[in-house]
């Protein structure tokens with residue numbers, strides 16, 4: 001089979017290093033691996049590609065892909081590849097969900113505690129050599145995860161990894177998800193669907209967005225949802241920026257109608273320098289790094305290799321994407 005590896009990005013960390021493609025060549029000598037390091041290198045190779053290991057496939061490239069049978073993404077979010085021609089085609093898609101769920105869950109705990117314990121204030125004061133003890137103990141009070149209530153919007157691999165950690169630290173954990181009939185992960189008390197979101201929002205101290213980006217979840221946190229949150233509640237987004245209305249969020253944060261936010265993902269990345277989110281005192285901005293791990297490409301290549309072995313032996317693939325549902 002012809003396998004196209006096309007994982008490139010202007011962000012250096014999101015380019016698969018050559019040595020991983022070499023590893024695949026050594027492990028699968030019966031397949032022919034071609035490595036596209038730039039977008040313009042894809043089109044000449046896509047026509048006779050059988051399998052694509054890629055996070056990006058454009059409509060025109062897909063139209064030229066006459067032999068394509070399977071696309072495996074090194075990312076979890078695959079929405080950009082789910083144009084109607086792809087969804088309607090027999091091409092199978094798999095992704096890398098769960099690969100970094102533990103890392104992301106630790107990040108979520110970190111930023112929740114940072115906001116609960118007013119760490120942004122301490123950092124800013126430290127830069128000015130200012131002893132901010134009175135400011136730190138002023139209202140609203142510092143909080144702990146123990147005794148708090150967390151709401152997970154999305155209960156997939158990241159949601160489940162967050163649930164067990166919040167529960168272990170003494171929080172009560174609620175969640176909303178699409179498929180209410182799925183087994184409930186450890187640590188989750190109450191589960192509902194997105195149409196029950198408002199009452200769940202009204203009792204949460206921390207709201208964590210971990211749902212996949214689909215037509216249904218786009219803008220799932222807008223003005224009404226922000227207004228339903230408690231005035232000291234914090235919002236953490238580690239999923240995709242388009243799930244949250246950023247302008248309404250910035251407004252809610254400046255007006256004090258919610259307590260703070262920790263954002264790893266944005267509607268447009270990199271975040272525009274003019275965004276008020278950069279400078280609001282109750283906001284932590286991280287540059288889409290919550291899921292990164294030192295052995296990222298080892299883990300991503302391991303998963304693809306595991307799936308390629310399954311493909312070769314006609315076993316069911318891991319992490320199949322439901323193309324119609326969007327994740």
Ligand SMILES: NC(=O)c1ccc[n+]([C@@H]2O[C@H](COP(=O)([O-])OP(=O)(O)OC[C@H]3O[C@@H](n4cnc5c(N)ncnc54)[C@H](OP(=O)(O)O)[C@@H]3O)[C@@H](O)[C@H]2O)c1
Nearest residue numbers: 076077097098155156157158177178179194211212239291
């Ligand atoms: N910040 C980063 O670096 C980073 C890294 C990895 C992933 N991500 C993002 O995080 C997302 C989640 O990753 P994951 O590994 O947890 O994916 P996952 O295991 O596929 O989970 C996706 C979750 O979204 C839920 N969902 C889908 N539609 C919904 C709806 N209408 N209402 C409520 N929940 C809905 C699903 O509900 P059911 O379980 O009921 O189906 C599922 O729990 C990815 O799609 C990706 O965009 C970000």
